[in-house]
Amino acid sequence: MPYCKKCGNRISKFDVDRCPICGEVNPFEGVSSETIEITSEVNEDTDKNFKPRKRQTMLMLFITLGFFGIPFFYLHQKKIAIIFMLINIVGISAISFIFSFYLQILVPFAILIALGIFLLINTASGLYMYFMPNLKDGRGEFVI
Helix, strand or coil, X not given: CXXXXXXXXXXXXXXXXXXXXXXXXXXXXXXXXXXXXXXXXXXXXXXXXXXXXXXHHHHHHHHHXXXXXXXXXXXXXXHHHHHHHHHHHHHHHHHHHHHHHHCCCCHXXXXXXXXXXXXXXXXXXXXXXXXXXXXXXXXXXXXX
């Protein structure tokens, strides 16, 4: 139990406004009975650049333009977008090389097979991120 700063008697922690024994206002040192509003809403009028990112748009970008890292650019994650784009380019090239030279498949068909494999990988990545709870973009905003 706390003590009053004026009379020194033990008082209840609920007597923040006034000591019941000596009548001292604010008997606890450094404790205020005022409350502060800590919740607020986002005001879209003050932030003109605020545009919530959508999961459906992100998924469609993964399916259609995932090879170029566009979904990560959409989520304002530029470093990850560049890395994802390089992984796609190197992976498609490597798989095309493997299919065309080692398995003796014609080069256009090898490229189509590699593109199909990476289309499935990009779609799986998009579905994973679509169902990820509490997904945030590069600015720290939740993706809706």
